[in-house]
Amino acid sequence: MDAESLSAALLELEDEINWDAAAMLDRAVRLERQAHLLGDELLAARARLSQANLRMRAGDVAGAAQRIWKVHQWAVDHGARQLTARTHLVWSNIHRHLGDPAQCLEHAVLSVELLDETATDHMRIWHRVKLADALAFSHSIDAARHRFEQAERLAIEHGRPDLRLAVLNNFAYAEYTAGNHEMAERVAQRLQQHAAEHGFELDASLLDTIGLIEIGRGRFAEAVHTLEVCIERHRTGREDDADALPEYLLTLAQAQRGLRAYDRAQASLDASRDLCLARELGDVLVRVHQEQAELHAARGEFDRAYEVHKIFFAAFTSLHSRQREAQARTRQALFETAEARQEAERFREQARRDPLTGLRNRRYLDEQLPGLIDTDPGLVVAIVDLDHFKRINDQLSHDVGDQVLVQVAKLLETELAAISKEAFVARLGGEEFVMVLPGRPLSQAAEELDTIRRAVRRYDWATLTRGLPVTISVGLSGLAETESDNLLSLADRNLYAAKHAGRDQVVHRGTHAAAA
Secondary structure: OOHHHHHHHHHHHHHHOOOHHHHHHHHHHHHHHHHHHHHOOOHHHHHHHHHHHHHEEEEHHHHHHHHHHHHHHHHHHOOOOOHHHHHHHHHHHHHHOOHHHHHHHHHHHHHHHHHOOOOHHHHHHHHHHHHHHHHOOOHHHHHHHHHHHHHHHHHHHHOOOOHHHHHHHHHHHHHHHHHOOHHHHHHHHHHHHHHHHHHOEEEEEHHHHHHHHOOOOOOOOHHHHHHHHHHHHHHHHOOOOOOHHHHHHHHHHHHHHOOOOOOOOOHHHHHHHHHHHOOOOOOHHHHHHHHHHHHHHOOOOOHHHHHHHHHHHHHHHHHHHHHHHHHHHHHHHHHHHHHHHHHHHHHHHHHOOOOOOOEOOOOHHHHHHHHHHOOOOOOEEEEEEEOOOHHHHHOHHHHOOOOOOOHHHHHHHHHHHHHOOOOOOEEEEOEEEEEEOOOOOHHHHHHHHHHHHHHHHOOHHHHHHOOOOOEEEEEEEOOOOOOOOHHHHHHHHHHHHHHHHOOOOOEEEEEEOOOO
């Protein structure tokens, strides 16, 4: 598989709404291997993100959290904006599982803010849907409604009736969970009308949403019919989520109870319970116990209702405890990965800092300078050297020499920051420094650097150096006068000219700014 085919295969995983987590996870692992064989780091990172997402969908939220931060860091470091947007969407879903609406919303917002011209139509629509879901989760239903409507307009504009169906489903469910049953019904009606117009058969998950809304509106007979069709389509369809059929049977039991068809409700509930026990679906089983208590109460069997309610309460408490343990494990995974990331960033920063002065070092300069040269045709660089520094080391000590270097570094950094916030100074080694200034006329840069030279000369060195003067010589050059490959070497030649002409001066284009 070549890179183009591999990218297309990954896109199928990334832009998929209906999930077969186990099969898709296996495919994502195989695609990552192929990406490594091609030597394509971006494709490998995309495959790893799909794996993290699929693990989360399969319930391994902690495993997803442990894996995603490396993908996110790679995406940020390499300017992979589309991949970064996708990582924030997965982060949002992780925090939704954790029950953290604030973090869920923050990442959902970032997943939309990062969208640009490279985003797929699916991303433009679906990221806004998940932002709407996050807003609804945060109980901001008015803001959620606005985002759902925005996503729906985009689905229409981009000719994606399939995604519009998914938008309307999430929209209807959000209104239902917010208690806005009348609004939920209106959205559900639009969903059904849209499906009919485009020849879509409503799948089981959509019918379940519609059935819940019909129950909320008290239309139990319609809900029973909807759920019966839902269960039949589930049995003949390809949906294989373990909890899907138990959920549908539970919803059907609720509708049948509303019709006072208690025996049928009990049969549906028993079927749901059997599946929950067989598949170890503790979260659904808790709600089965709750519905069983409601069913006993509806029959007037209050003693049995009370006994089942105690079972429900014990199961709910146990489930809540397991959920808290799972959340704690995931939060620990997030903490550990955050620690690892911070440690990596700390070492990365240390590797680009001079340990004595705290300034940027040669490595940082080598990383930054090529990009600045490419984007700033007026870039100016200056090489700075301390005059007669060997005399300070020999007459006073290397410790005093180090103190002088530290103080000179502070002066250079402080004075340069006053000239330009975009400029920076780095230590090249020994008593030599380099200053990088954004685009400006060379004559202006020379005047500005001469003020820095004078600031070093005027500093009160007497206490530290016992009367020995501390001055600097500066050679500078700019892209306006030389080729990029020659930028530093020309500055170095001008520095040599400053030294040869008597030191304590700034030299550019053979022009001297003498000591004063």
